[in-house]
Amino acid sequence: MNFLRPSLLALACLALPVGASDLPSLGDSSSSIVSPEQEHRLGRAWLSVLRGQVDQLSDPLLKDYVETSVYRLAETSQLEDKRLEFVLLNSPQINAFAAPGGIVGVNGGLLLHAQTEAEYASVMAHELAHLSQRHFARGIEAQQRMQVPVMAAMLAGIVAAAAGAGDAGIATIMGAQAAAIQEQRRFSRQNEQEADRIGLLNLEKAGYDPRAMPSMFERLMRQYRYDSKPPEFLLTHPVTESRIADTRNRAEQYPGKGVEDSLRYQLMRARTQLMFEETPGIAAKRFRSMLDGNPKLDAARYGLALAQIKAGRFEDARKDLDDLLGKAPNELTYNLAMVDLDEGTNRLADARQRVERLRGLYPDSYPLEQARIDLMLKQNQTKEAEAALDQLLTQRGNDPDIWYQVAEVRGLTRNIIGLHQARAEFFALVGDYDQALEQLDLAKRRASSNFPLASRIDARQQQLRDEKNALDKMMR
Numbered sequence: 212m213n214f215l216r217p218s219l220l221a222l223a224c225l226a227l228p229v230g231a232s233d234l235p236s237l238g239d240s241s242s243s244i245v246s247p248e249q250e251h252r253l254g255r256a257w258l259s260v261l262r263g264q265v266d267q268l269s270d271p272l273l274k275d276y277v278e279t280s281v282y283r284l285a286e287t288s289q290l291e292d293k294r295l296e297f298v299l300l301n302s303p304q305i306n307a308f309a310a311p312g313g314i315v316g317v318n319g320g321l322l323l324h325a326q327t328e329a330e331y332a333s334v335m336a337h338e339l340a341h342l343s344q345r346h347f348a349r350g351i352e353a354q355q356r357m358q359v360p361v362m363a364a365m366l367a368g369i370v371a372a373a374a375g376a377g378d379a380g381i382a383t384i385m386g387a388q389a390a391a392i393q394e395q396r397r398f399s400r401q402n403e404q405e406a407d408r409i410g411l412l413n414l415e416k417a418g419y420d421p422r423a424m425p426s427m428f429e430r431l432m433r434q435y436r437y438d439s440k441p442p443e444f445l446l447t448h449p450v451t452e453s454r455i456a457d458t459r460n461r462a463e464q465y466p467g468k469g470v471e472d473s474l475r476y477q478l479m480r481a482r483t484q485l486m487f488e489e490t491p492g493i494a495a496k497r498f499r500s501m502l503d504g505n506p507k508l509d510a511a512r513y514g515l516a517l518a519q520i521k522a523g524r525f526e527d528a529r530k531d532l533d534d535l536l537g538k539a540p541n542e543l544t545y546n547l548a549m550v551d552l553d554e555g556t557n558r559l560a561d562a563r564q565r566v567e568r569l570r571g572l573y574p575d576s577y578p579l580e581q582a583r584i585d586l587m588l589k590q591n592q593t594k595e596a597e598a599a600l601d602q603l604l605t606q607r608g609n610d611p612d613i614w615y616q617v618a619e620v621r622g623l624t625r626n627i628i629g630l631h632q633a634r635a636e637f638f639a640l641v642g643d644y645d646q647a648l649e650q651l652d653l654a655k656r657r658a659s660s661n662f663p664l665a666s667r668i669d670a671r672q673q674q675l676r677d678e679k680n681a682l683d684k685m686m687r
Contacts, residue, residue: 254311284414330426340413407461408461424462577606651671
């Protein structure tokens with residue numbers, strides 16, 4: 212499958228920023244070129260292609276953290292359309308991005324590099340500012356304004372070359388192209404600055420310390436100053452001394468200090484560090500070293516317990532988790548680690564009892580519900596797991612990870628029509644419409660004697676055909 216054509220992809224990935232106290236009017240001009248609803252549809256189409264191209268992190272706790280933390284920022288942002296979709300990429304490289312229509316992407320590496328929750332939030336506030344200021348639509352508007360003069364200059368160069376001016380004509384063409392590139396860069400710098408300023412305002416409103424933004428930028432610039440190949444984030448968000456100085460001066464103007472860090476962020480960071488470590492043993496050594504320096508680092512003890520579970524050192528893990536739960540018996544993250552441990556040691560009844568108790572405390576928790584479903588499957592309660600997944604789909608119907616598991620479980624319960632329908636939804640969400648349509652064909656054949664069901668499948672097939680045609684037009 213080919214990616215979206217380069218011009219469309221570049222526009223979709225624009226992370227471009229002006230002043231919180233002097234916000235630009237988005238008016239009718241950009242909206243007449245690309246409406247918010249068109250951005251929404253474009254973003255969902257682009258997301259499906261991205262999902263089919265890159266490896267993602269499917270960890271429910273990490274996904275839930277990213278989603279809830281960004282929604283917290285969105286509540287105090289200037290974002291009007293809060294229909295957000297998230298993609299968490301399985302990469303240790305630092306990066307985050309915003310694409311039109313509310314698509315928010317985060318590399319696992321962001322949690323590795325952002326030392327505190329405020330630093331992490333500063334990056335995400337910056338990306339939300341790109342969305343709230345509709346930099347994608349404004350980028351297209353700027354390109355359209357440039358198009359006539361640039362094309363006129365290039366045409367003059369072509370005419371001059373054809374008339375025998377030779378090098379002079381070629382120089383005119385190259386000059387016109389250079390002017391277009393320079394204007395694009397100017398627009399990008401302007402928008403990048405705008406996202407910084409609005410992001411700082413949003414950070415302060417959300418209760419974070421805005422000084423975290425210049426601190427994050429400064430550390431990244433020091434770390435990668437001499438690298439021949441800096442991470443993608445610094446290529447799309449160039450950090451300069453003037454940018455750091457600007458964000459620091461603005462951050463100092465906000466009264467007081469907000470929250471710098473949280474235990475939950477550090478727990479998710481430890482979880483991420485384990486994912487990208489070569490072996491559980493190396494991760495365990497890292498966390499033990501941290502605890503040697505400070506035995507009260509609960510995030511390091513949590514990371515050590517996870518590494519021990521992964522390495523099969525269950526008794527050591529239980530000791531560390533008991534210690535953590537003694538201080539915070541209702542902490543969901545610790546309890547879910549204990550559920551994993553009980554499953555690994557075949558103490559399924561204990562795990563089930565813990566999950567049911569937690570459901571009373573966290574009735575809407577996606578990671579907890581996912582743990583409950585996984586436990587049902589370990590206990591061969593496939594019908595119950597299928598019903599629970601159907602209910603989970605009402606909350607997370609756009610999550611390909613859920614649809615993948617739904618297909619697997621429907622296969623176990625011999626719900627073959629439902630299996631093909633679930634596979635179709637999974638393939639559609641990862642941009643493989645041919646496979647999705649084929650799966651619905653298989654479902655329709657099996658449902659041929661059930662006219663209402665076959666009609667519903669046929670209608671869904673037509674919807675997917677329309678989506679595929681729209682995507683194909685964008686890629687031409």
